[in-house]
Amino acid sequence: MRTMNKIKPFSAAALALTLAACDMAPRYVRPALPVAGASPQGPAYPAGQGQAIVPADTGWRDFFVDPRLARVIETSLAHNRDLRVALANVEQARAQYRVRRADIFPTLSANGSATYQDTPFSQVGTGRTDIYSASVGVSAWEIDLFGRLRNLSRAAQEQYFASVENRNAAQTALIAEVANAWLTMAADQERLRIARDLEKAFGQTLDLTRARFAKGIASELEVRQAQTSHDQARSDIAEATTLVVQDQNALNLLAGATVAGEDLPAAMPEGDVTLSGLPADLPSTALLRRPDIMAAEHQLLAANANIGAARAAFFPNISLTAAFGTLSLGLSNLFKSGSDTWSVAPSASLPIFDFGRNRGNLRYARATYDAMVATYEKSVQTGFREVADALARRGTMTQQLEAQTSLRDAARVSYRLSEARFRAGIDPFLTTLDAQRTLYNAERSLLATRLSRAANMVELYRAMGGGLK
Template identity: 65%
Template structure:
């Protein structure tokens, strides 16, 4: 018994100290500039990296908080990503189990009736045995199983990061859908107010036409603008219904009116200030890039497993138990026995199978390197594009705000001059149309500003808290 324990301990020590034939992992250098383009900084004291913020701190509207929380709890795509994590974890546990021997208990009974003329002792012989041991346990001297175990672990980590990336995308998509609904509700309100204004103009023009002051052309022009605004109401009403459907799909549940926005408004629903001189190293915190690196590490470990296949594979079968010629003596004195049967196998002619597996592992590693570098380049472009838009969007909002104010004042003046008979009707109609277009453009620009903030959140990895 003591000898068996010593042997088992020695074998375990050899296994734990097994070498690895995987190449030493080195993270590829960034295939992008060292620094991201600097964004204009309006409020340096409020600057923050989105990945350092909880999403509840980045998004400031409490109703939006409720919708995002509902999405995190109910979205089916996120549930699938979480189930994928559990699958990867289970596979890793299965692979890890190969490092240790599988211990099993066995019992058997053999009954024989031997003729008297064919054996020293003729007659019936009963043999009973019971043992505990392991069968064909591979002693991992060359690190094949350990490298396979590491590859499975890295695959698990990659799946975890893929789930985190899915959560970041879900938060961004939910916020975008919520703000789109807010903008479309504002568009509907603008169209309804415009229909009322165009309707009043149309009635005034009809009255002047009846009095012989206005022409039928002016009536038809006023009718055209009025009908266009009515068409916009119908279109925006449909868009609002579709926006709500899209938002509830992301949330994974129906949403009460209290969770929905009344309108976009002029205030931002996000915190989007960023410090200047951002390093490209920040992109490595993105979950999708982290997942790509774990895939690369797994491919690196698989090279070690493929190399180890060229060396002998040593396995061990061992048992300790008791055996006797009668059931009553099975656990009696002198019935103990043990056996240890090591074996080794070395491939000699495999017709290039191991060489092919090694080449495949190396080629897979090269693919993963390219995919990792491509993910970084894509992330750099997304972040750079978002920063470039951030540099100009606030100025565009200010210009559109000034344009809207000027258009509103021009309409007031044109209507007053038309009623006074100073200007023709066409000047008033043009002023009405210009105001309507300015209101729509201002709203669209504000939505672009919000979308840019959400893209910055996603491009820098978002907050997962």
């Protein structure tokens, strides 16, 4: 069958592809950053460092210098279930993009048929007619003149890119969470050691006070006061023991496997577990490399492409059905010269009245884009605030750590002196008791400050977009 005599089918397809150059999507312009152009300055913020590292360019293996912590992080990246879910989401988005992209191109199909017919009045003489045909063609291929399919494909591609960045953000968050859990366990181990050491010292003081009471030198009040410090230390030992076990359980959950005993911290490390040369004055544009902000921009690009698809729906939809093959009355003649056949059947449809469906879809696409702009800007503002908060904490951490260390040292000396004066009968036990409590609180405050300093470096690294390599 021939429905066209002058235009060959493949020439018509080439012409359609040439015409398919319109794009109804608005020209994308990245929104201006709704934050200050540079990191905040002030007395709480540290000065810049000459040899500072750039977090986004520094792999986590280089940043976390403690080998035990690095091994735990590596285990979590291999076995954490939440990260596996994020990776599966990437594969889902990639598959959806491939489906959308395939809609742009024609689907080629091969068909073959045989018809056997027997009529009593056949002109052939035998009364039987055998018809064989084979063809290759496309069916109802939409010629994307106005970019509807290309914009839908672009939107799916941007959704795929967003899923990749979401997976990267999940990895960065997981690394920070594992590091903080490891440091928390280290701090609780240190807290347990402090409680045991002080419980031992307080126990000796309690024994001495009881002995003095038995000799009539000390009062029962002094015995009870000594016992309060000893009992408090005993209670803290029990609490810290529980916390250490719970910390290990949390670390195993994050790692997705049981963490080896040699990789668990026995105490708070004396040195840094991370690099310390993070910058203090990064420009705000550096935030654009954070995975969550990049994901938000890809969502914005997808929404922009969906506007183009919604606009294209107002224009004619042109499709093409074409076939090229061969037809004969006998199987042996099917591929001989002169048996070829082809057909081309273009069609077009134009929406005239759809009760506002296309207009509603366009308004929805534009509203979605506006929402994605706000989401993108909020992501930038959130990132800026997280970096600013972490920098402010870092700016005063050194002074606080020095002050807490000096306070602990002074409390330790004060406790030794007051205990010696009590043993010599110079000062009452109340002075020693006060010195005991001051030392205990100073030890715990110093430990909390050390943990806060280490966690602050981890937070800075995460907030500045590191941890992907």
